[in-house]
Structures are given as structure tokens and as C-alpha cells.
Amino acid sequence: MLTIFGAAGSGSVPVEAMLTLHGIPYEVIEAITWEDEAARKRVEAVNPLRQVPALVLPSGEVITESAAILIYLADLYPEARLAPGLGNPKRAQYLRWMTYVSAAVYALVWIIDDPTRIVASEEQAPHVVDRIRDRRADCWRMMDEQITPGRYVLGDELSVLDLYVAVISRFAPGRTRFYKSAPKMAEIVRRVDADPRLKGFWAKRFPFHEGWEGSNPSLSAL
Ligand SMILES: N[C@@H](CCC(=O)N[C@@H](CS)C(=O)NCC(=O)O)C(=O)O
The missing domain is CATH 3.40.30.10 (Glutaredoxin)
Incomplete structure (x- = not known):
């Protein structure tokens, strides 16, 4: 197990x-x-x-x-069939974007979660959080501009990259801003959210509460 x-x-x-x-x-x-x-x-x-x-x-x-x-x-x-295997021509971009989401976007959670880990005064904390929210939105924009998706990020087959983007895009600055920054991926994450095979799973592990796309305070912590 x-x-x-x-x-x-x-x-x-x-x-x-x-x-x-x-x-x-x-x-x-x-x-x-x-x-x-x-x-x-x-x-x-x-x-x-x-x-x-x-x-x-x-x-x-x-x-x-x-x-x-x-x-x-x-x-x-x-x-x-949730990733392009070795030798698949999509493998390089798959590895590139998996690492990008982790390193450029997700990793900033360590600071946004508690800005006093890197700033000397409490007053600076909200500014740091704002900058990180902007940085994340910009990283999503740059990714979106460089991909040529189909129904999903790498083409027409769902991969773990789509699951990864669908979840990490719910963290700060939140989905409403993500949709604006990354219009191509906006369609994809909505498709992943609506995947009938995951309906019960999302309800249990990352529910779509009232107002979840923009204003859920528990999400803005991440
Ligand atoms: N680089 C790590 C980041 C993991 C991470 O930051 N997890 C958060 C929760 S979403 C956490 O456990 N934060 C607690 C902490 O860093 O103290 C990964 O990709 O798995």
C-alpha cells in the first residue's frame, strides 16, 4: 500500500x-x-x-x-496513460512544465505562507505576499504563452501535468486571476475540475466552495 x-x-x-x-x-x-x-x-x-x-x-x-x-x-x-513515456516526443515539454510549476510557482508557498521567514518586519509581509501573487500570475502568463495545448496542456490526452496545474492554480493569487493570466490553461483546468471521474474526489479533497475561484481565504494562504 x-x-x-x-x-x-x-x-x-x-x-x-x-x-x-x-x-x-x-x-x-x-x-x-x-x-x-x-x-x-x-x-x-x-x-x-x-x-x-x-x-x-x-x-x-x-x-x-x-x-x-x-x-x-x-x-x-x-x-x-497519464504521462508521455521515454521516447515520446512530448516528454521534454512534459518534464519542463512539471518542473516549472514546481519550482517557479508552487515553491513560493514557503514564503507566502509565512513571509516573516524572509522579511525582518511584520509591516513588510503584505508587500511580499503581493509581489509573490504578481510573480505567480506572471509565471502562469509566461507558461500559457509558450504552450500549444489541445484539450489538455500537452495535447488531447489528460496527463499528470493537467492535474498539477489544476490544483496549483487554485493557490494564491487564485483562479480568477489565473483565468486572466493564462486563458489557454483556463479552459483546461475547468475541464479537469469537471472530469466526472473526479467529482467525488474533488468534493472530498479540494471542494468547490461558494466563491472558491477568487475569495476563499483558506486558499490565499497557499
Ligand atoms: N517543493 C515542495 C513544496 C511542498 C510544500 O510547500 N507543501 C506545503 C503545503 S501545500 C507545506 O507542507 N508547507 C509547510 C511548510 O513549508 O512549513 C513540493 O513540490 O512538494
Whole structure:
């Protein structure tokens, strides 16, 4: 059995979505690391960064980093057809954008979540958060301008990249701004949100609350 240290509304959600789509059983150890010191301590046992997601394989081996986990699992289960395999001409752009979403967009959560990690005074914190929101919107814009999607980012087949973008685009600055910055991907993430195979999953792990696209304060924390 695979074990995921994760949390609803976090970067573990695309990993869980991938396994759900492919019908692979997994257990989640819920850890809301950005709110709860006890959760961070729980995660520390497998990831010294005290971040989710962390995947524990049946052998006990640990994999951290959402992009690495998604790439690994999609390769492990090629029959799920959720990533271009080695030798597929789409592989290079797939790896490029998986890493980009992780490094350029998602990683900034460490600051936005608690700006005092890098600024000296509390007064500076809101400015830092604003700059990061702008930076993320700009990163989405630049990605959108460089892709030639079909129904999904890499073409007409759903991949883990689409699950990843659909979740990370819900973090700050939020979907309303994402739709404006990244109009091509706006259509794609809406398609992923509406995937009937994931209806129950989204309801449990990242519900579409009233006003979720713009103003849900719990999302702006990430
Ligand atoms: N680079 C990591 C980022 C993971 C991450 O930042 N996770 C957040 C939750 S969405 C977290 O656990 N934050 C707690 C902290 O950094 O203290 C990845 O891609 O998996």
C-alpha cells in the first residue's frame, strides 16, 4: 500500500487524484503542515523539510517533491496513460512544465505562507505576499504563452501535468486571476475540475466552495 503524507487543498491533491483516476489504493496521513506544528512534526519523520506531499512506498522508501512523485507514479503505471513515456516526443515539454510549476510557482508557498521567514518586519509581509501573487500570475502568463495545448496542456490526452496545474492554480493569487493570466490553461483546468471521474474526489479533497475561484481565504494562504 502506498502512504501519502498530505492534506486536503494541498500539493498532495494532484498525487491523490492521479492514484484515484488509476484506481490504485493508497492511504493518506492527513497533515495540515501550514497550520499546525504537530502536523509538521508528524511529517518530519519522513521529510525533514516538514512539507507535504511525501510518498512512502511499500518498501519504506520515501519520495518528496510533488513533481517528482507525479512523474515517478505516472512512469510506474504507464498503463494509466497519464504521462508521455521515454521516447515520446512530448516528454521534454512534459518534464519542463512539471518542473516549472514546481519550482517557479508552487515553491513560493514557503514564503507566502509565512513571509516573516524572509522579511525582518511584520509591516513588510503584505508587500511580499503581493509581489509573490504578481510573480505567480506572471509565471502562469509566461507558461500559457509558450504552450500549444489541445484539450489538455500537452495535447488531447489528460496527463499528470493537467492535474498539477489544476490544483496549483487554485493557490494564491487564485483562479480568477489565473483565468486572466493564462486563458489557454483556463479552459483546461475547468475541464479537469469537471472530469466526472473526479467529482467525488474533488468534493472530498479540494471542494468547490461558494466563491472558491477568487475569495476563499483558506486558499490565499497557499
Ligand atoms: N517543493 C515542495 C513544496 C511542498 C510544500 O510547500 N507543501 C506545503 C503545503 S501545500 C507545506 O507542507 N508547507 C509547510 C511548510 O513549508 O512549513 C513540493 O513540490 O512538494
